[in-house]
Amino acid sequence: MTLPKRYLITSALPYANGLKHVGHLAGAYIPADIYARYLRAQKREVVFVCGSDEHGTAIPIQATKEGTTPRAIIDKYHEAMRQDFEDLGMSFDIYHRTSDPLHHETAQEFFTYLNDRNELEVKETEQYYDEEANSFLADRYIKGTCPNCGSDRAFGDQCETCGRTLSPDELINPVSTLSGKTPVKRKTSHWYLPLGKHENFLRKWILEQHRDDWRPTVVGQCKSWIEGGLQSRAVTRDLDWGIKVPLPEGAGKVLYVWFDAPIGYISATRQWALDHKKDWKPYWYEKDTKLVHFIGKDNIVFHCIIFPLMLKLHGNILPENVPANEFLNLEGDKMSTSRNWKLDMRDYINDFVKTENGGTQCVDMLRYYLTQIAPETKDSEFMWKGFQDAVNSELVSIFGNFINRTWVLMHKLCGGKVPRLHEEILNETDKALITDIQLAKIKIEGLLEEYKFREALFEVIDLSRKGNQYLQKNEPWILAKKISPNRPGEEVSAADLPAQEAAQKRIDNTMHLCLQLSANLAILVNPFLPFTARKMMHMMKVVDKMLDWENAGNIKLLSVGYSLREPQLLFRKIEDSETEAQIEKLKSGLKKMEEPKNPAPQAGGEEIKKETPAKPGIQFDDFAKIDLKVGTIVAAEKVEKADKLLKLSVDLGTETRTIVSGIALHFQPEEIVGRQVTVVTNLAPRKMRGIESNGMILMAEDKAGKLHFIQPGTAIDPGSSVS
Numbered sequence: 001m002t003l004p005k006r007y008l009i010t011s012a013l014p015y016a017n018g019l020k021h022v023g024h025l026a027g028a029y030i031p032a033d034i035y036a037r038y039l040r041a042q043k044r045e046v047v048f049v050c051g052s053d054e055h056g057t058a059i060p061i062q063a064t065k066e067g068t069t070p071r072a073i074i075d076k077y078h079e080a081m082r083q084d085f086e087d088l089g090m091s092f093d094i095y096h097r098t099s100d101p102l103h104h105e106t107a108q109e110f111f112t113y114l115n116d117r118n119e120l121e122v123k124e125t126e127q128y129y130d131e132e133a134n135s136f137l138a139d140r141y142i143k144g145t146c147p148n149c150g151s152d153r154a155f156g157d158q159c160e161t162c163g164r165t166l167s168p169d170e171l172i173n174p175v176s177t178l179s180g181k182t183p184v185k186r187k188t189s190h191w192y193l194p195l196g197k198h199e200n201f202l203r204k205w206i207l208e209q210h211r212d213d214w215r216p217t218v219v220g221q222c223k224s225w226i227e228g229g230l231q232s233r234a235v236t237r238d239l240d241w242g243i244k245v246p247l248p249e250g251a252g253k254v255l256y257v258w259f260d261a262p263i264g265y266i267s268a269t270r271q272w273a274l275d276h277k278k279d280w281k282p283y284w285y286e287k288d289t290k291l292v293h294f295i296g297k298d299n300i301v302f303h304c305i306i307f308p309l310m311l312k313l314h315g316n317i318l319p320e321n322v323p324a325n326e327f328l329n330l331e332g333d334k335m336s337t338s339r340n341w342k343l344d345m346r347d348y349i350n351d352f353v354k355t356e357n358g359g360t361q362c363v364d365m366l367r368y369y370l371t372q373i374a375p376e377t378k379d380s381e382f383m384w385k386g387f388q389d390a391v392n393s394e395l396v397s398i399f400g401n402f403i404n405r406t407w408v409l410m411h412k413l414c415g416g417k418v419p420r421l422h423e424e425i426l427n428e429t430d431k432a433l434i435t436d437i438q439l440a441k442i443k444i445e446g447l448l449e450e451y452k453f454r455e456a457l458f459e460v461i462d463l464s465r466k467g468n469q470y471l472q473k474n475e476p477w478i479l480a481k482k483i484s485p486n487r488p489g490e491e492v493s494a495a496d497l498p499a500q501e502a503a504q505k506r507i508d509n510t511m512h513l514c515l516q517l518s519a520n521l522a523i524l525v526n527p528f529l530p531f532t533a534r535k536m537m538h539m540m541k542v543v544d545k546m547l548d549w550e551n552a553g554n555i556k557l558l559s560v561g562y563s564l565r566e567p568q569l570l571f572r573k574i575e576d577s578e579t580e581a582q583i584e585k586l587k588s589g590l591k592k593m594e595e596p597k598n599p600a601p602q603a604g605g606e607e608i609k610k611e612t613p614a615k616p617g618i619q620f621d622d623f624a625k626i627d628l629k630v631g632t633i634v635a636a637e638k639v640e641k642a643d644k645l646l647k648l649s650v651d652l653g654t655e656t657r658t659i660v661s662g663i664a665l666h667f668q669p670e671e672i673v674g675r676q677v678t679v680v681t682n683l684a685p686r687k688m689r690g691i692e693s694n695g696m697i698l699m700a701e702d703k704a705g706k707l708h709f710i711q712p713g714t715a716i717d718p719g720s721s722v723s
């Protein structure tokens with residue numbers, strides 16, 4: 001396989017309407033950054049672009065909310081997001097913005113190109129118009145009832161409750177969010193991208209050509225889109241805020257944000273090329289460029305179907321891969337800005353990075369945890385306890401510990417210099433370690449090329465774990481005792497000399513290989529934890545060049561006799577008090593949001609109310625798969641170190657089951673013994689805090705957040721089935 005000549009890496013353009021949380025970071029930014037850093041270490045030609053998405057109705061809506069202008073909003077959030085990304089080590093070659101004139105020009109040129117070649121359709125339609133506000137209503141400005149789930153939190157583009165993509169016509173009882181009045185229909189014409197016309201191309205390109213190399217979740221989503229029927233999609237709309245349609249008949253209309261935003265990758269590349277006196281065109285036109293889009297799963301359709309089609313019609317190259325990530329939840333719940341259940345990048349930076357014992361080690365600690373739990377194939381969960389465990393028992397106890405022990409021993413036993421390697425006495429453990437180093441490079445490289453970042457990172461840590469085991473097996477500190485006996489002044493007899501020489505040689509070999517392994521670890525960890533790699537380089541007194549990927553697997557990186565610096569601790573421990581404080585902050589933030597100070601509805605704004613989302617409909621057969629029975633709680637006790645969990649023994653007539661239930665904040669163990677409950681009895685067993693839970697108790701939550709058991713009106717036999 002020939003390597004691409006150049007790489008163009010993109011991270012989804014974040015909307016400039018608010019701060020972004022660590023779920024975003026884990027989805028579209030850290031993986032892209034790891035990949036870009038890896039490719040740079042491979043000395044491949046890489047441009048990594050990102051920027052703020054500054055159009056769309058979310059911006060004027062946020063401006064209304066904050067009582068300011070759209071321009072002030074984008075300036076504020078563009079700068080805030082740029083700074084946060086920088087603080088967390090994102091190595092974009094450019095962080096651009098779509099309000100830049102160069103982007104407007106690029107997007108208009110793109111539109112004109114397609115329009116001139118009749119690739120767009122013009123259609124006259126009737127659209128909702130607010131007579132009081134004298135304005136056509138963008139999808140986001142129309143609210144109503146969802147035809148899918150019945151929620152009243154549905155907008156003209158999407159239902160906030162079930163997530164279904166909608167068009168304004170599908171809404172039941174539409175209302176303008178500008179005036180609160182029912183809108184009327186008026187005629188207007190718009191340009192459309194006829195997706196259906198290109199179905200064959202999309203089918204072939206995605207479902208055949210990329211069936212095996214794209215992530216199954218990505219191909220699956222594309223498949224259901226294509227099979228659901230590809231509708232023409234409006235490219236323009238009636239709105240003030242955005243990129244003007246560059247035609248006289250387009251007066252008062254702007255390009256739809258879904259159309260202009262991905263073109264932002266092109267304008268960012270153009271701006272980067274201008275800044276560096278390079279040619280941008282090969283990046284978007286030459287077949288030997290590898291284009292990779294990193295996104296979250298909510299962006300799949302745009303990056304896999306719509307934008308590639310736009311690129312094809314415009315004569316550009318297509319993406320080679322679109323490694324979309326699933327979502328990251330937080331402490332057992334979906335991350336949500338409207339409910340304030342989230343961890344903003346900015347909050348992490350303030351609470352960890354910009355503190356006295358913080359700094360870049362805390363950046364790498366977050367990067368580590370987010371990569372370790374990366375939602376590559378399914379949704380995953382950020383837990384503060386998990387963060388603490390990852391840092392304390394992996395980064396500190398394994399990786400950091402190996403490097404620290406190596407440096408301390410090298411200073412103590414080898415005078416702070418790289419000792420010789422005595423090849424003639426290499427033993428099996430030495431040889432095995434050398435093989436491990438070489439194999440690790442190959443494995444990690446293969447995984448990175450396939451976008452399997454969490455597995456790749458696991459291999460890095462595993463290699464440092466092997467280093468610890470190697471030190472433990474060879475015990476250079478014991479060998480040292482044979483050379484300088486504990487009792488001072490004791491004469492060394494001539495007969496001991498060969499044994500002492502042999503011990504010294506073993507110490508040399510052990511420390512030599514541990515140091516070469518450390519140098520290798522710096523190279524291998526660099527794409528993931530760049531600040532740690534730099535700290536290690538400082539300790540080794542080496543220059544950036546050593547981090548070139550081609551050096552990995554080499555066990556002659558540090559020259560014999562070269563003196564190294566004193567050790568520095570790479571990571572600090574995370575204390576219980578820190579994670580407890582974060583959980584407390586999260587919970588109290590949620591509470592604050594649930595007691596809104598100003599309940600007046602805002603224009604298109606998100607309501608600050610916790611609602612139970614209605615779920616999509618199911619068939620009776622799906623329901624019939626659930627085995628529900630009435631049970632009686634016969635014993636209950638608290639689970640140690642888990643303030644939410646109770647361990648219950650539930651009598652189900654023919655058996656007594658252990659069930660762990662997250663109700664400890666609502667009930668005392670003694671008050672629920674004897675209560676009847678409804679149990680899902682055929683749920684797969686799940687281990688919680690070391691206890692296997694065999695079933696689930698059904699609970700109802702009232703408006704105040706209080707839990708209630710679902711129980712029969714009168715006591716009945718345990719084991720009675722519920723249907």
Ligand SMILES: [Zn+2]
Binds near residue numbers: 149
């Ligand atoms: Zn819905």
